[in-house]
Amino acid sequence: MRRIRFAGAAVAVSLALLLAACGGGGNDALEGGGSQSGGSTVTVGSTNFTEQLILAQMYAAVLEKAGVKVDTRLNLGAREVVFPALVNGDIDLLPEYNGSVLSFLDKNATQTTSEEVNSALAPLLDAKGLVALDQSPAEDKDGWAVTKATADKYGLAKLSDLKGKAGQLVVGGPPELKTRPAGIPGLKKVYGIEDFKEFKALDAGGPLTTSALNKGDIDVGRVFTTQGSIARYGWVLLEDKPLEPAQNIVPIGRKDAMTDQVKQVLNGLAAKITTEELTKLNKQVDIDKDDPEKVATDWLKSQGLV
16 A cells, blocks of 8 residues: 655745755655665655646556555645656656646747647656656646636736736735746736736645635636636636646656556556546545545546556
8 A cells, every 4th residue: 555645835845945955855755765765666746736636646546556566745845846856766756747847947948839848848858867658638727817806897808908907916826926937927028017016925726825816815816727716716717828838737757667567557547637527626626625535536437447
């Protein structure tokens, strides 16, 4: 039976500091990853939001079904923490988004389509001892949401409508929103949107952002486009020309841990994960308050995968 470990926000901050200072040295939350232990266990990690927990549980379950020994270390923090942990061998496998990883590894990347993104990403991963497996048709992009009341009050229907109005609005989202190309810098670069009245550091489309948006503590919230909360609360998703490239779900793993068996199992899963299915699964956790592991397992059973 696999071990399931979670790391809270405080641990994530500590990890970030450790990785920045020591290049990803040992620590309690990530100590003894599959590759470093010399064993055959595949350690699946995840970042810190619902969809990642669901996907990581899917990966772990199908691998276990195939007889692979699995360990999970979930909710470890943002990509700035978890991706270096993958590179350093503290974890072996991570659900990712191809366009986001490309932007993370190459700040000047301009590729947009899935094919262009994957082609540019492959050598960057190879240089770090990593490989991307088959992508899913599912895409989850960063989105910007407002309540219907805010949309009506300020005449907001698309992102470009924020120009000339952002100075009156409070925006909220994860801390990295202030620096990522698809975050606030992207709004300035692509749309010429000036600074918001205030930025509140919350979470990545999670309960903090949801509560703040519904209560009016923020006017604009950074969300994920597959979140069930958007339809549940009647939020208006501000859409326009994209700030980011294709964002297909893709497993990224350490080459030394991605055996033919692991690749075959995960590639078989990938084709079944669509945007529609992923949105439904996110809703079950975020809105219906079901357990991510149960949601993942039930769905896999419905697909005949476990």
